[in-house]
C-alpha cells in the first residue's frame with residue numbers, strides 16, 4: 001500500500017451525530033424562543049463547524065445579529081455538552097473498518113470541524129478514542145476545513161508526508177481540504193455533504209464503507 005497514514009473525518013463519516021446535534025439545537029432554539037428546526041434541516045446545516053451550525057439555525061430571512069448569535073452559541077455549547085454521544089450511531093462498517101485499518105499498523109487520526117471540547121468526549125463515549133494517534137478539531141488550529149491547516153497539522157503529528165496520507169470524509173469540504181493539503185481523498189456516500197450527493201468524479205474514489213476503502217487502498 002502506498003499510503004503511510006490515514007485521517008478520518010468524524011461527523012458523517014465515522015458517526016451519525018445528527019440526532020445529538022438536532023437535540024442540542026432544539027434545546028438552544030427553545031431557550032432563545034426561536035422557531036424550531038427539523039432534523040432534516042440540521043443534517044444540511046452540519047459540516048462547517050459549530051458557529052455556522054448555530055448561525056444557520058438562527059437564519060430565517062437574515063442572519064442573526066452578533067448578540068443573538070453569541071447567546072445561541074453559549075446555549076448550544078451547554079446543551080451539546082450534555083447530549084453529545086447519547087444518540088450518536090456508528091455508520092455501517094465503521095467498527096469493523098477501524099479495527100481492520102488498525103491491523104495494517106498505519107497511524108490513524110481524526111480531522112474534524114467539531115470543537116475539541118466535544119470531539120474528545122464523543123470519541124471516548126463511543127469507545128473509539130484508542131484508535132487514533134492524533135485528533136485535530138475545528139479549533140485546534142486557527143483554521144477549519146476546507147483550509148488545509150488541520151489536515152497538515154494531523155500529518156505533522158503523525159510524522160507523515162501529506163502526499164502519503166489518505167483522507168476519508170463525507171463532504172466537499174473534506175475533498176477541498178485534502179486537495180489543498182496535497183493528500184489523496186476517498187469519500188463515503190452515506191454522510192451529510194450539506195444535503196448534496198457526492199460524485200465519484202470529484203474525489204479519488206467513492207467507497208461504500210471503511211472496509212471497501214481499505215481493500216481499494218491496498219491496490220492503490
Ligand SMILES: O=C(O)COP(=O)(O)O
Pocket residue numbers: 009010011012046047048049050053111112113114115145
Ligand atoms: O462540526 C461540523 O460541522 C462537522 O464535523 P466534521 O468535520 O467531523 O464533519
Ligand SMILES: [Mg+2]
Pocket residue numbers: 009010011012013047169170171191
Ligand atoms: Mg463530515
